[in-house]
Amino acid sequence: MAEDTEENTGDGAELSLHSAGELLRQAREQKNLSIEEVAKTTRIPQRHLSSIEVGDFDALPGRTYAIGFGKSYARAVGLSDATIGTQLREEMDNQGHAAYQPETSGYSPANPSSIPPRTLALVAAGLGGVILVGYVIWRTVILQPADFDDISGPTEFAEDNTAEVREDGNAQTVGGTQPSATGTVVLTATETVWLKIYDENGERMFEKEMAAGETYTVPADAAGPQILTGRPDALTVTIDGNVVPALGTAERTIKDVGISAAALVARANTSSTDTGDQSDSANPGSTSNE
Template sequence: MAEDTDKDATTELHLHNSGELLRRAREQKNLSLEDIAKSTRIPQRHLLSIEAGDFEALPGRTYAIGFAKSYARAVGLNDATIGSQLREEMEDQGHGAYQPEDAGYSPDDPSNVPPKFLAWTAAGIGVVVVVGYLIWRTLVLEPGQLAGLSAESESSMTGAAEETPSPILSSQPVAGPAPTGTVVLTATDTVWMKIYDEDGERIFEDQMAPGDTFTVPSNASNPQILTGRPDALTVTIDGQVIPPLGTAQRTIKDVGVSAPALLNRNIDAAGDTVESDN
């Protein structure tokens, strides 16, 4: 029996457009548009446009459906049914793409939006709290107390400055890499390199993986390097890191990699080793 009643109610709803249904429900409750506007916070002109089916006068499809649902709740109709029927009517009249509803925002109930006077009231309360705090500070702390706190703070800062020991500068120079030290080349990325002596005789030639190392023989005659990736090599002398052979992926050749040559080399503004003719 209840199912028949629901079917009859649904059939009755679809016999009239949504605006007419809302108007009839409002009149049955002896409510005016002004009464609905006060309870839903929807402007009367929008309520009148909904009743008349004048969708062009509404701010958009999303708002039209949201207003209609709020109107339905105010007059005791099923808001979901009214919303669905209004959506179908808008689509039938060519308003299906008229400002489509956003998935993340649906103003179904405009009454949830706080009125502007609440925002102004909150701002006023904040100002009163700040002013009250400043007045309290002025009344609680007398001028003499304020002066005492200022003097005490200044004295504390002065004492702390006097107690801070001045740093002792060491006159001993920091030891640097020795000109006769052991040179080690460590790959930080995949890199191919060739090490050869001043006569062009190959000492080492291979592709190195990250973490691989090569120690330049101490008895090599003016060892030099050829590589296309100087930026992928870390150079140390006796374990101390020195400036890289280059900071860019560009080929260098005939660059000395003995300890004296590395310590005496020239580096350009880009941080790359200037190629030597030696």
């Protein structure tokens, strides 16, 4: 028992020989932490932590800050902040650093209550994203004319996958094979354009503000896919690589327009028939009598 008492007394004497800075440094090294890691955790400049370790209090902003830094350092390495704070006060008193200001100010740069939680930052970022998307939709849909373009017009398919624009602004294919009603439909943005794709039940399939050059492939198994956009003129539509008539030719909102291959081919064929009827009616005397 006497030996134990002597050993404990010896340990206490050895502990008292260590300064607050040495205790902090030893605790840091036992946890395999670099001073850079402690600086990142406590948000205290590395030079101030180094000054505390070597007891260079003149290099610190002031007595109150030195004690606050020391307490934060202690918490970061698992020591008692109260014990380190008391020892720092004693060491600074011995070096002639008087308490020029009340130490009850409690400066604690790493106090969790003063740091915004990560969850709050993520929520704020999410709200910002929702507001941005809402603004884009409002600008595209609400600010467009209330009446929707039925996109029917004198367009026609010819027999090629080479696109050209007629005087009326509608695109048509020239000199190749007619696109298949079961082909793959691809929408390509020629300018920045917002669009929403949904099925016949109103279920959203795709919604985004596409940049120029971005594409969207309409799923082959989609049930009656339709489109809503305020810039149909900013989209090029192809079926198996064949350019088909534009969905619209101006900055005018279209809605509930079918974009399946079958719907696009049927629309183009209907437009072609209507154009032919108008041409015949314009020349009633063109039939020869035998």
